[in-house]
Amino acid sequence: MVRVLALLVALIGSPLHAQEAQVAVPDALATSGLVDHLLPRFSLKTGLRLRPGDASPVARFGDAGAPVIAGPDRVWALEVLAPEGERFAAWLRSDVGKRTIAGFGDGQFSAATDVRKAKAETRVTGDVDKGARLAMDLCGRCHVIDDTNRMKGLGSTPSFEVLRTLPNWQGRFEAFYALAPHGAFTQVKDVTPPFDPRHPPPIVPLEMTLDDLEAIAAFAGTLPPADLGAPLQSR
Template sequence: MSLTFFTLASATGNSQSRSFRLSAPEALVASGVLKHLLPRFSLKTQVRIELVGAGEADARFAAEGKGTPVFAGLDADWVLVTLTPGNEHVGRFEDWITSEVGRNTIESFQPGGKALFTAAVARQKDDETVVLPGNVVEGEKLAVTHCGRCHMVNEATRLTTIGSSPSFAVMRGFSDWQARFEAFFALNPHPSFTLIDGVTEPFDVSRPSPIVPLEMTLEELEAILAFVSQIPPADLGAPIQYQ
């Protein structure tokens, strides 16, 4: 039997691609810790996790073997094992569960007032800050013009965006943020309305005419990247608290 955790956006068509499959031993499932952890990750990241059998999973929790240490409990030291290398959502879950927020979430699982699991020692992170060259001021203006119709670029666009689109600050917190922004025009739904001079192909003649195109040059994209590189990543928040 599989148990599926949905994000708040799971009813949308896009949520289907923002997911991965996870397996875990029955003892870990029965402890209730996954019902505590997985919805909190999904709520903060909009990535859905499906709990499945071992043969179907993209990642698994294991009580032994090689993997990323995540917590200790139930007389075992648990690791997260990635089964589909390069899966960005598994990578994001790994980053979250080993972060300070993830560690606090693990240790806040206290059924009956007693903690059952202890978070693994925090991993050493690369503190190198990526700052891309370009006109930051111009980049912010261009981002508002071209991207502000859907994404919250800055405080001025907070109330004029599509609520289901992640903000620039949230996306800046993704481990692959630079690659995402550099190649945004190739990531859905952008190809249907984005033209970059000298990079993208002309629109197909069957493209619906009401779609207003987003047109920019590589120089403008460079300025936007410079602006994005200086946005502080969004703090996805502390574990959910209940009264």
């Protein structure tokens, strides 16, 4: 009887350690604070304790893998490296995970599970002619689209041809509404939430559908990437 009681005391007195694993997080994402917001909430739901680390990560944020987070200035993918990483990826794709992402900060981040991973040579489907018209009407307010409005864009915004030089250009076009500063004045039907009445859009809002967005991306895919010249050589 004494031995049984001693065993029970030992079991009760021994803390139960939750399973722990690491997720590799680039500095650019880590400094945003989003991952510190996500990991404790994932652990609370699943019992799997995740923390940032590169020693032996079960998943890695970056360019490889499936897109999971958009904003404020790029789309982040998650590369699954172990079964525990797949659990984290599945949670990010779930409704709870999406709401957790969107609930961080001032809403500068959103889920990007429906954004296809961009590659420079990826074929984009959509109505190119319609996209050309929409790009000029909607995006031409700030961006140089092509020679038609070559001298009318804002100097602080990249032209469509400059954007085409980026390796993830397609993802940036397809998720542009989640990238700063577009979220403050863009409404995509059945995708973006209504504007917060406390923070009205600073300019006349851009309003479009997913078909419109696909058409603009298809048009952008027909533009030649800008020739930015060779990198500077130091001597």
